[in-house]
Amino acid sequence: MTGDIGAAAPSLIRASLSRTGKWAGSVAFVSGAVSDVLNPLGPFAAYIALVAAIAAAIIAIAIVLRLVLATKAMPALIFATSAAAIAGGVYAVQQETNSQNGIIAGLVPAVAELQQSLGIVSAKVAKIEKTVTETQKTVEEVKKSTDTVAQKTEEIAAAEKQQTEQGAETQKTVEAVKQSTDTVAQKTEEIASAQKQQTEQGTQTQKAVEAVKQTTDTLAAGQQQAAAQADKLQATTEQIAASIDTIAKGFAALAAQGGAIADPKRPDEYYHNARVYELSGDMLNARRSYLAFANFDVDAVDPYTRFATLLRVQDGKAGAREVFGQLADKAKAPAIKLVHLEQFDDAQRLDKLNAFIAAHPDYAPAYFLLAQEFSEDRLGSQSLSDKRSEAEALTKFVSYEKEGGLLKYFVDQTQLADWLERSRSRLVAVGDVLDPQRFAPTLTPMRSNAGWTITISLPEAATGISWRLGESGPFTDTGLMAMNDQRTGKPMPNPSFELPDSTAATTIGIKYLDIRGRETGPFDIRFDPDSALQQGDKQILDQFWTSWIAFDSGGNHGLVYFTQMLSYRCAIKDVHYGLDGAAPDKEIKMPPCDKKDPYAIPYDYQPYFKVADSVKSMSVQVTYTDGTKSPVREYKRQ
Known part of the structure; x- marks a missing residue:
């Protein structure tokens, strides 16, 4: 079949050339010319030649493979071949001549001008595009300007409205200015009037200056007079002291004589009569005599304290307070005011004092009366704080006895002697209560296998106890026991608390409430578990030393047991013993102290040793961990 095609090919080609050769060649030639003219824009001749060659090859293959009829495809093959040949030839000549604008443009100037015209059109197109872009921007700016104009229009409208409103306010302001102008005119007239008045006052000021000068001279003279009066007052004070001494001596003389004075005139005479009437039971005349004495405003304490006692018996405390209130209002003597405040009740009285x-x-004398506020007679039962307050006040009062500092406050010296005796007696009774170290709480730690039990010892009865570990933080209340404290009549606070055996050395703070509910403390007490364990064990060993040694215990003849010393060995450094009167030079080896379980005896340790039947006694001496030694203890074998 292929041979048939090859035989028929020449005839087909000739027939196709006769039919299509003319127009195909013409079209191919025109294509080559156009591509040459457009060469500045790109190598179109090469593109046409390549495309036409590929098309010719495809058509030829299709004809050979009988994919298409040769008679129908042959014209296309001829056209493609012609186009490829012509375009390829044009491209080859362009490359050989190195003509960038094309062959025809180089031969025909008109074609070159045509190419330039095409370039101008292209530039104009770019310019038009640029112009369009700028026009778009201009349109946007115009739109923005339009929006701005609209906004400004609204603002102008608002401004016009505001101006209208301000116009009304301006009218009001004008009216206010007019009113202010009228006021200024009025003030101007007033200023003129004031200037006239000042002129008149100038004359008066001159007169006042002259008066001030005269007053200054008077004051200078007054100062001299005041200085003289001060000297006179000092002399008067000395005279008063002397007069009290005189009154006291006169009173003592009258007391020695006995009997009431028929026509008393001096303060000592009225005081004498008051005492005589009072002791005889004539309270009415006693009262009159005391009031007459008070009119002399003598600064002595004892007449007023006795008068106050009489008034409380007759009229009660309220009546006494009323009478002395009237006396204190007109009196200058501090003694009357002091006795007056003594007529008030409890807390109010203490505050006033x-x-x-x-x-x-x-x-x-005020310090003696202050001491009575904290005394056992006044309170019934005293707290440690009460005793300290009483002792401080009494100590202060007694300190004035030196050089007769108390005599000037008493007409009746027996009253002063009584106060001094009571003060000294109470100071002896309260002892060294002012020493704070003597009355601080103490702690007694006791170790057990479960931990520590801390027992608190207080210097006085308490209604509550609390503690804490360390120097800061909250306190913990120990709670109350199921029994009353006979000293307070209230439930007794628990005097102990527990600590774990792992507690390290620290400070324990203690505070408590006294019988009046006042908080005392806190007191910071050092707690060292190692030292506490040793001291506790030592105390037990010293207290129960008779149990150190046991001969033949439990029927075990020939054995000496030292179980108790072994249990409390944490306080022991070493133990020595001697037999039958010999010096204690033999040592009992103790196992080391186990701080975690101090009272346990090691399972592999024997708490005894053997002695001969002939041994009749044993002497033992313990050396403690603090370096002290016990006495040599003697134990007889039964």
Whole structure:
């Protein structure tokens, strides 16, 4: 079949050339010319030649493989072949001549001008595109300007509205300015009037200056007079002290004589009569005499304290307070004011007494009366704080006895002697209560296999106890026991608390509430578990030394047991013994102290040793861990 095609091919080619050769060649030539003219834009001749050659090859293969009829495909093959040949020839000549604008443009100038015209058109197109872009931007800017104009229009409208409103306000302002102008005019008239008045006052000021000068001269003279009065007052004070001494001597003389004075005139006479009437039971005349004495405003304590006692018996405390209130209002003597405040109740009385002492810190009798506020007679039962307050006040009072510092406050010296005797007696009774170290709480730690039991010893009865570990942090209440404390009448606070055996050395803080509910403390007490264990064991060994040694215990004849010393060995450094009166020079070897389980005896240790039947006694001496030694203890064999 292939041979048939090969034989018929020449005839087909000739027939196709006769039919299509002319137009195919013409079209191919035109394509080559156009590609040459467009060469500045790109190698179109090469593109056409390549495409046409590929098309010719494909058509030829299709004809050979009988994919298409040769008669129908042959014109296309001729056209493709012609186009490839012409375009390829044009491209070859362009390359050989190195003509970038094409062969025809180089031969025909008109074609070159045509190429330039095509370039101008391209530039204009770019310019038009640029112009369009700029126009778009201009349109956007115009839109923005339009929006801005609209916004400004609205603002102008708002401004016009505001101006309208401001116009009304301006009108009001104008009216206010007019009113202010009228006011200024009025003030101007007032200023003119004031200037006139100042002129008149200038004359008066001159007169006042002259008066001030005269007053200054008077004050200078007054200062001299005041200085003279101060000297006179000092002399008067000395005279008062002397007069009290005179009154006291007169009172003592009258007391020695006995009997009431028919026509008393001096303060000592009225005081004498008051005492005579009081002791005889004539309270009405006694009262009159005391009031007459008070009119002399003598600064002596004992007449007023006795008068106050009489009034409380007759009229009660309220009546006494009323009478002395009237006396204190018109009196100058501090003694009357002091006795007046003594007529108030409890807390109010104490507050007033403290205020009096603050105002008169050297008024000695006030300290004796202050001590009574904390005394056992007044309170019934005293706390440690009460005793300290009483002792401080009494110590202060007694200190004024030196150089007769108390005599000036008493007309009746027997009253002063009584106060001094009571003060000294109470100071002896309270002892060294002012020493804070003597009355601080103490702790007694006791170790067991379960841990520590801390027992608290307080210097006084308490209604509550609390503790803490360390120097800061909250306190823990120990709680109350199921029994009452006879000293307070309240449930007794638990005097102990527990600590784990792992507690390290630290500070234990203790505070408590006294019988009046006042908090005392905190007291910081050092706790060292090692030292506490040793001291506790030592105390037990010293207290129960008769149990150190046991001969033939439990029927075990010939054995000496030292179980107790072994149990409390944490306090022992070494133990020596001697037999039958010999010096204790033999040592009992003890196992080391086990701080985690101090009272346990090691399972492999024997708490005894053998002695001969002839041994009748044993002497033992213990050396403690603190370096001290026990006495040599003697034990007889039964």
